[in-house]
Amino acid sequence: MSTLETKHVYYIMHMIISLASSIMFTTYAIYYIEELGLNPLQLILIGTAIELTVIIFESVTGVVADTYSRRISIIIATFILGAAFIFEGSIPYLTGSTVVAGVLSAFVLLLIGEFIRGIGETFLSGADQAWLTDEVGEGKVAKIFVRTNQLRLIASLAGIIISVALASIALNLPFIVGGVLYILLGIFLCVFMKEKNFEKVDAAKENPWKAMSATFLSGVSFIKNKPILVMLLVVTVFIGATSEGFDRLWEAHLLETFTFPSIGQLDAVVWFGIIHFVGTLISIGAMEWYQKRFDVNKPKVIRYSLFYFTIAQIVFMIFFALTPYFYLSIFCFWILGIIGSITAPMYQAWLNQQLESKSRATVLSIMGQGNAVGQGLGGPFVGIIATRYYIRTALVLSAILLIPAVVLYGKVIKR
Template structure:
């Protein structure tokens, strides 16, 4: 972790861009793991959400992302990636502090019911995330001039997984006192990160777009947006990946929102004497450790400079992901269900840096954050379209049925990757 001040001195040290990026990844992963390791306990036992409400929470989040992602991506490309990241970090902190405070608002005198406050916090979460999403990776790729981008993304994933392990411990320990405290602690970590970035984050690689005479800020943002669309139109592989992201988002919403309640309500835990927070902590810790091993192995196996290798890796990882979701849906017992969850955790750990490296190195600097935001919008649109369907199936039939539906939503993704591989002779 980066110290704020040097020993015995008041002059601020100058940290390199990779150091700042790794610190940012570490802190955001720590906050996220602290919040989300035991979040379902807060949602289900304290706030009393149904499967449909759980997915609706995610749908509101993704609608917010869909609406704001393009705007914030253009801000990052037009004005400043650093500014976009810092604004987003402070908004994220506010969102999670509000979310953790909802349990104290559950009485008739409150202006809004608890579920409404939860939706407000999710909208804040979505806005904050869109300011950070795309801007953070665009910033570090610009600072490195695209040299070593693959290495820094693989290394950052190891940092993220290490922070997640620490976050698991924090989440379980805090949740044993009260299930809302992890949200408050995670929000505080975001605020701390924002303060550090204000003092130490520098932006030297970004070249701000020159404004035309008498051009308004809105018109400048419009020019950036149109140029981003042009990049997608003239690169068929990027356009294809946008479609892949659409279907992948539809599948992920069902799994991400329902796997924990599936374990609570339909699978059950083998030892009822062990608190649920401890069980989820053990599962998250195991998934994180296995993910770290998988990322290290993938880093030596996959050449991130060869496009056909990346295409083959993403195809294989998607097949395994679909199989893992379907296995969880039909798992007859706790052992099989946990095997599926851990397998999916490893797949996600490897897929993220591979996908991020390939995507960022294929994009021009001047449009990078905008195009990344457009692809993120495709993910949000997929989750908006698929989430309510999966949630309705869970409330109408069973959570197992929801997970089966989520798994089969990956079939179009596998088909598209297969076509790409055949065209390129992989």
């Protein structure tokens, strides 16, 4: 059987992940709100559940990836995630059972599903980037990350259409289909994913706990001795605090604030599909233009891009929250999508360029924990504000939480 190049396996893996995610999360808010009956605070608490899971397990799974195998860690992740999403999509059937319905609510079942999902996310977080960087080299990852993000966006276009079609039949179907795609991805990776440049820790067989603890301590020491990594860890905390509030509430904000324009027979499901689809097309074009206009492998380009785009992100988040005009709010959302599509791969490349191979997945996992801490601390606070006052107030607060990241990026530029 012919083998695929490392970068092509990475591209396919993330295209399938993006396809599955787009199928599930284009209409997930409507599923959570209308089918499962969640309120704004419960929406945030669902996010908090997965972040607490990440905080607890992230370092452990990152150490496993650095000690034993990034490939095995990634494959485990895909099967766990597939099972979690299929479970979440099956909640309406479970609550329809008199046995389950009498004991567990849809909200509790969703919390269980998110806990399982969180474990899967920790096995994937850091391991995929560490695997790619070791296999192709640090000098090549920036362009691969940018190209991957473009391919992810293209895959998500198909996912949006599929999501709307499935949700029009039943709101839980996108989760079931997305989970099946993750299972199929796991099978694909078992066959085609190779790991040639990973060096397994020698003591992993004789004394696994000692080997894993040594790997973890090596990662922590590496971060402590590099001020730039300490700064990025702090930035990650504030990014997490901001993203949790916005990602969980933007759909609820549109549903609560606006009466969606009446165009033919378009309902909210179709509207969200259109919003995602057009926004994705715009982001693909913006990314292509940006990487042709600027050399995204240069650290200076990355630093200035992150600084100015983060300022723009704060401004457009506030506009999105406060504008009384439906179409202007959608425009702001699309701009925020462009910003995220450009800055995310740049941040990944900049971070990976600072790391050493032996503790790469561990350090990336610790960074993931920082993001989870931000989401875990900021999310419930923002959720309480949204429930007690207004969702738009919570969204403005989410934007303000990003200001410290701008300050830290500015300090790096000055240095």
